[in-house]
Amino acid sequence: MATDAATTNRAAAAHLGEALRAVGYAEDGIIELLGEDGYSTGPEDLPTHARRLPETKLATTVRLLFLGLAVPTAEAERALGRRAVEALALTGFAEVDDEVVPRTRIVPVEDLLIAADSYSRGIEDPADYVAAFSPTSRLCDALTPRPQVDSALDVGTGSGAQALLAARHARRVVATDVNPRALEFTRLNAALNGLANIEVRSGSLFEPAGDEHFDLIVCNAPYVISPERRWTYRDAGGVGDEISERVVREAAARLNDGGFATVTASWVAPDAEEPDERVLAWVDATGCDAWIFVAWGADALDHAAEWNADLAGDAEAFAERLDDWNRYLDELGVRWISEGAVVLHRTGRSRPVVRIDEVDQEEIEAAGDQIERAFQARARLAELHRSTDLLDERLRVASKLRLEHVLEPQPDAPAVTSASVSLDDGTFSAVDADPDALEVVFELDPDLTLAEVLDEVADRLDLSGEDALRLQRDTLELCRELLELGALQLA
Numbered sequence: 429m430a431t432d433a434a435t436t437n438r439a440a441a442a443h444l445g446e447a448l449r450a451v452g453y454a455e456d457g458i459i460e461l462l463g464e465d466g467y468s469t470g471p472e473d474l475p476t477h478a479r480r481l482p483e484t485k486l487a488t489t490v491r492l493l494f495l496g497l498a499v500p501t502a503e504a505e506r507a508l509g510r511r512a513v514e515a516l517a518l519t520g521f522a523e524v525d526d527e528v529v530p531r532t533r534i535v536p537v538e539d540l541l542i543a544a545d546s547y548s549r550g551i552e553d554p555a556d557y558v559a560a561f562s563p564t565s566r567l568c569d570a571l572t573p574r575p576q577v578d579s580a581l582d583v584g585t586g587s588g589a590q591a592l593l594a595a596r597h598a599r600r601v602v603a604t605d606v607n608p609r610a611l612e613f614t615r616l617n618a619a620l621n622g623l624a625n626i627e628v629r630s631g632s633l634f635e636p637a638g639d640e641h642f643d644l645i646v647c648n649a650p651y652v653i654s655p656e657r658r659w660t661y662r663d664a665g666g667v668g669d670e671i672s673e674r675v676v677r678e679a680a681a682r683l684n685d686g687g688f689a690t691v692t693a694s695w696v697a698p699d700a701e702e703p704d705e706r707v708l709a710w711v712d713a714t715g716c717d718a719w720i721f722v723a724w725g726a727d728a729l730d731h732a733a734e735w736n737a738d739l740a741g742d743a744e745a746f747a748e749r750l751d752d753w754n755r756y757l758d759e760l761g762v763r764w765i766s767e768g769a770v771v772l773h774r775t776g777r778s779r780p781v782v783r784i785d786e787v788d789q790e791e792i793e794a795a796g797d798q799i800e801r802a803f804q805a806r807a808r809l810a811e812l813h814r815s816t817d818l819l820d821e822r823l824r825v826a827s828k829l830r831l832e833h834v835l836e837p838q839p840d841a842p843a844v845t846s847a848s849v850s851l852d853d854g855t856f857s858a859v860d861a862d863p864d865a866l867e868v869v870f871e872l873d874p875d876l877t878l879a880e881v882l883d884e885v886a887d888r889l890d891l892s893g894e895d896a897l898r899l900q901r902d903t904l905e906l907c908r909e910l911l912e913l914g915a916l917q918l919a
């Protein structure tokens with residue numbers, strides 16, 4: 429039962445959200461004011477950005493809540509109204525006196541507003557620091573399928589970002605965390621965005637979910653493999669990759685039939701040549717179809733250096749930390765560490781299909797639809813008796829594709845020596861292709877079977893006998909790969 433104070437705070441957050449939308453506080457407006465790199469703003473960029481901003485209501489709001497700079501109270505009231513400034517004080521997002529001094533940054537993410545603790549101060553951050561929408565939050569969001577569902581679960585909700593993203597397409601969402609400050613941010617963020625279908629529960633990992641099952645599960649819990657227990661948002665405990673293994677196993681166990689789970693994860697290997705054996709074993713044990721995305725891999729030393737980069741300015745402390753981490757990883761026999769995400773799909777079929785791909789975390793965009801198509805296509809492909817059965821199917825292009833030919837000078841005339849096709853959205857995956865098979869993809873027509881399209885292209889290229897068979901083989905291989913990636917769809 430919410431107390432009076434809690435009800436007042438949420439009403440204040442709801443009013444603040446309306447005021448922010450009224451001044452156009454959104455991704456586009458911020459990029460227009462701060463430039464394309466505006467979203468990667470750090471404390472070092474503040475002097476430049478502050479001087480670039482014009483004198484408008486939106487600019488005042490960006491100064492205050494995006495950059496996290498103090499603003500005279502009269503100016504903040506002119507921009508957002510007196511009630512919204514009072515709301516900043518009531519929610520604890522800012523301290524208000526002659527100036528409004530922000531304690532929180534509010535960052536637009538898609539069409540949502542997400543409040544979290546202000547810029548990290550590295551080692552000085554308190555243990556219960558609540559991180560903003562980070563690159564791994566983005567990865568988790570981008571890899572989450574988003575069909576309309578009845579129920580969703582967000583484990584390790586932090587600011588509540590993944591829960592809020594799910595609340596737009598789930599009837600109800602359960603959001604869990606061990607950090608009470610995170611749960612309070614989640615409640616306030618739900619109110620800030622006018623969302624009333626998020627239930628917040630306190631507890632570790634899946635324990636607050638009890639025996640419930642869900643149609644969608646998201647979890648960007650702390651997966652960093654480290655000997656430390658410094659920050660709740662980064663260090664979840666467990667030995668080595670134990671937390672990731674638990675998250676994969678327990679998410680799968682709570683998925684309804686037809687449901688999807690997207691979890692960020694990390695896995696170790698005793699041999700850098702075989703980095704993914706453990707994650708493959710985890711997903712095999714779930715009985716779900718799975719798509720594993722590898723975003724990053726490093727040996728023990730690079731892993732330690734990357735996660736302790738905030739100490740790089742203090743050579744002695746940095747060296748000491750590297751030794752601690754190295755010793756820990758060495759004792760566990762870890763030679764390689766991978767980070768990425770695992771997407772699970774519970775289908776109830778007896779032979780699950782598992783695939784593993786690399787993904788560029790910087791490049792990825794919303795890939796949920798692509799992932800749904802990919803799982804559907806893989807299930808259909810698994811039912812085909814022979815690979816040539818695909819010739820009887822009708823295929824359509826389902827993603828934005830970039831087709832590339834490499835033209836090289838030759839003694840007589842230049843010739844195409846290689847080709848590739850890459851997705852120009854979603855996971856941005858790329859596939860090497862035979863140049864003639866690429867012609868077939870270019871000509872795909874959902875009214876024709878693949879065999880009919882192949883015949884047309886073979887005629888046009890004047891191919892017969894062995895050459896026509898080679899084109900058929902290369903085309904089947906390419907189309908299968910593009911179907912598995914969700915770039916093509918079976919009509």
Ligand SMILES: C[S@@+](CC[C@H](N)C(=O)[O-])C[C@H]1O[C@@H](n2cnc3c(N)ncnc32)[C@H](O)[C@@H]1O
Nearest residue numbers: 565584585586605606607632633648650660661
């Ligand atoms: C990396 S943050 C992710 C926050 C948010 N889900 C996002 O994607 O931006 C990890 C979150 O997991 C929470 N956490 C840490 N240990 C946990 C545990 N054992 N059970 C549940 N949540 C935990 C932390 O408090 C933190 O909020």
